[in-house]
Amino acid sequence: MNVTVDATVISVRGLSNRFGAQVVHEGLDLDVRRGEVLAVIGGSGAGKSVLLRSIIGLQEPAAGTVHVFGTDLRSAESSVRASIERRWGVMFQDGALFSSLTVLENIKVPMIEQHKLPVDLMDELARLKIALVGLPADAAYKLPSQLSGGMRKRAGIARALALDPEILFLDEPTSGLDPLGAAGFDELIVTLKRSLDLTVFLVTHDLDSIFTCCDRVAVLVDRHVVAVDTPARISEHPHPWIQACFLGPRGRSAERALTLRTQEA
Amino acid sequence: MTTAQLDWREPDNGDAVLAVRGACTMQHLPDLLTRIEALRRVPSMLDLSDLDALDSAGALVLLRLLDRPQHYRNATVRIAHARPEHQALIELVAERAGADPLPVQARSSWHNWMVQFGEATSGIAAHAWELAGFFGTVNHCFWSILTGRRKLRMTSVVHHMERTGLDAVPIVSLLCFLVGAVVAFLSATALRDFGASILTVEIVSVSFLREFGVLLSAILVAGRSGSAFTAEIGSMRSREEIDAIQALALDPIELLVIPRLVALLIMLPVLAFIAMLSGIIGGVLVGAMALDISPTMFLVRMQDTTELYYLWLGLLKAPVFAFLIACIGCLEGLKVSGSAESVGRHTTSSVVQSIFLVIVFDALFAVLYMKLDL
Numbered sequence A: 001m002n003v004t005v006d007a008t009v010i011s012v013r014g015l016s017n018r019f020g021a022q023v024v025h026e027g028l029d030l031d032v033r034r035g036e037v038l039a040v041i042g043g044s045g046a047g048k049s050v051l052l053r054s055i056i057g058l059q060e061p062a063a064g065t066v067h068v069f070g071t072d073l074r075s076a077e078s079s080v081r082a083s084i085e086r087r088w089g090v091m092f093q094d095g096a097l098f099s100s101l102t103v104l105e106n107i108k109v110p111m112i113e114q115h116k117l118p119v120d121l122m123d124e125l126a127r128l129k130i131a132l133v134g135l136p137a138d139a140a141y142k143l144p145s146q147l148s149g150g151m152r153k154r155a156g157i158a159r160a161l162a163l164d165p166e167i168l169f170l171d172e173p174t175s176g177l178d179p180l181g182a183a184g185f186d187e188l189i190v191t192l193k194r195s196l197d198l199t200v201f202l203v204t205h206d207l208d209s210i211f212t213c214c215d216r217v218a219v220l221v222d223r224h225v226v227a228v229d230t231p232a233r234i235s236e237h238p239h240p241w242i243q244a245c246f247l248g249p250r251g252r253s254a255e256r257a258l259t260l261r262t263q264e265a
Numbered sequence B: 001m002t003t004a005q006l007d008w009r010e011p012d013n014g015d016a017v018l019a020v021r022g023a024c025t026m027q028h029l030p031d032l033l034t035r036i037e038a039l040r041r042v043p044s045m046l047d048l049s050d051l052d053a054l055d056s057a058g059a060l061v062l063l064r065l066l067d068r069p070q071h072y073r074n075a076t077v078r079i080a081h082a083r084p085e086h087q088a089l090i091e092l093v094a095e096r097a098g099a100d101p102l103p104v105q106a107r108s109s110w111h112n113w114m115v116q117f118g119e120a121t122s123g124i125a126a127h128a129w130e131l132a133g134f135f136g137t138v139n140h141c142f143w144s145i146l147t148g149r150r151k152l153r154m155t156s157v158v159h160h161m162e163r164t165g166l167d168a169v170p171i172v173s174l175l176c177f178l179v180g181a182v183v184a185f186l187s188a189t190a191l192r193d194f195g196a197s198i199l200t201v202e203i204v205s206v207s208f209l210r211e212f213g214v215l216l217s218a219i220l221v222a223g224r225s226g227s228a229f230t231a232e233i234g235s236m237r238s239r240e241e242i243d244a245i246q247a248l249a250l251d252p253i254e255l256l257v258i259p260r261l262v263a264l265l266i267m268l269p270v271l272a273f274i275a276m277l278s279g280i281i282g283g284v285l286v287g288a289m290a291l292d293i294s295p296t297m298f299l300v301r302m303q304d305t306t307e308l309y310y311l312w313l314g315l316l317k318a319p320v321f322a323f324l325i326a327c328i329g330c331l332e333g334l335k336v337s338g339s340a341e342s343v344g345r346h347t348t349s350s351v352v353q354s355i356f357l358v359i360v361f362d363a364l365f366a367v368l369y370m371k372l373d374l
Helices: A049-055 A077-086 A103-114 A119-132 A139-140 A150-158 A179-194 A205-215 A242-248 A249-263 B024-039 B054-065 B069-076 B085-097 B111-147 B153-163 B167-191 B195-239 B241-247 B252-290 B295-305 B307-333 B340-372
Strands: A008-019 A022-035 A039-043 A064-070 A088-091 A167-171 A197-201 A216-221 A224-229 B005-009 B017-024 B046-047 B051-054
Touching: A008 A049, A008 A197, A022 A039, A022 A049, A022 A064, A022 A197, A022 A205, A022 B005, A039 A049, A039 A077, A039 A179, A039 A205, A039 B046, A049 A064, A049 A167, A049 A197, A064 B153, A077 B340, A103 A150, A119 A150, A119 B054, A150 A167, A150 A179, A167 B046, A167 B111, A167 B307, A179 A197, A179 A205, A179 B085, A197 B241, A216 A242, A224 A242, A224 B085, A224 B195, A242 A249, A242 B153, B005 B024, B017 B024, B024 B054, B046 B054, B051 B054, B051 B085, B054 B069, B054 B085, B069 B085, B111 B307, B153 B195, B153 B252, B167 B195, B167 B252, B195 B241, B195 B252, B195 B295, B195 B307, B241 B252, B252 B307, B307 B340
Parallel strands: A039 A197, A039 A216, A088 A167, A167 A197, B017 B046, B017 B051
Antiparallel strands: A008 A022, A008 A064, A216 A224, B005 B017
């Protein structure tokens, strides 16, 4: 296993995406390093989710390459591809849980499909994942429709973690949550990353999350990544969108909160 | 990376120390579990100095090897020489795992069966009650439209007339044509032995005018349009569109149910009439091609023997069937809750119920007509 801290796990080069005449990405470059939490921010419709879908292979790009763990997924054989797909977990925007299965069964789906394990071990492992993402134990036997939005997102992460992935993709984990719930989620991301040795690729537009749990921020504006840097330094970038975003009232308050927190610590 | 290997180590103090080497991850777990099965005694300590890789599944298996779920936290001290990151993971797993599974209520299958039977019975009763209530609601809304207190959405009505009526003409006429031909063939085969092949004319025309025309078109419309009503309204419900309609101070019955109901009330009689014609054309064709009954003879015989009021008896049933199909389709759609699975379940239920009720009401009509000597 490669244990170099700075090793690149995802490398996107010259990515272009088009839907008909609408160009979403053009010449987009991005690197994600092992063990970091990288947030992708950008306005609504800037193509953040499309970028995530291109990396995990749900969206066929018009041009460009995506390497994950050094392998180009588009040209890889299906067996190689499957073995790489097992090394990541994805949480979709609303959890995308299977609506006919309970939370416990949802988490067991990847385990049953990929590995032959005894049932009681899988049950215990699934309950462990439920506890890891901070869901109450009785959520295990509930159907997704019986859970609140925040709980569904947590259950979605639990399913993404079922196979102990190395990369965790999160699509807008804090959207639609109350401020306390969102803060709890940021904390969860940091805890999971630290204890499970994860690389986290986070699509968000929540400035609080960026300042609380991210190592680096990639700003996606005008169809490509205009800047990648630490949250503290990115606000000094001269690009007008970044200036407007980070120096607007919301950006200032989020940054102030970060300063206060670092002073306390 | 190799699968985890297990070796016994015997230190001086007599502890049973088990050394785990290699990779202890989910991928290698099946092999590891068979090795653990083969162990003859329970280890009191684990030595992880040569462990290469560990994930949460592996950590859980190691903890299970040492103790019962409730005691994982104490078991962590009996793991020695683990790398710091492995130690951290084991501690995390020990802390979070071992939640007691919820007690599953164990009941005898007999008891379960009785409960299911009771629930199903009371469910049917509650359902019939609900359906009757919905009929009432729809009638009330319909009445306030007739008295001018509410509006009839004409655009929507015409749209649904096209989709449920006009678009269904090809399939209804083809199907009834084929059934008409089959009925003619069957009755001709049975009647030939008595030299009464000519009675085929009455059988085809009477059965299509009184029963088959309207019944077949109602069943087709239930499968085609009733299910579409449920799926459309159901997916609107699951995306909170129905709630939005109510929040805008509009009435979903007036907006969604009445236009579909009116469209079906108008179009099902028309479809039934087309179905009767196609069935009779099927009979005429079979008569001309295979039974030596020329079309002229067929029509003359039909005029002599078949009463015109049979047509009205048949068409009279169409609005009743249309009301049943539209109400059940819309009610099932409104009952959808949340998930996509629910949409599917209610769509199935809608089609089954409408076809069932259409046939039941057809039987009731048959009894009624018989008692009235019609």
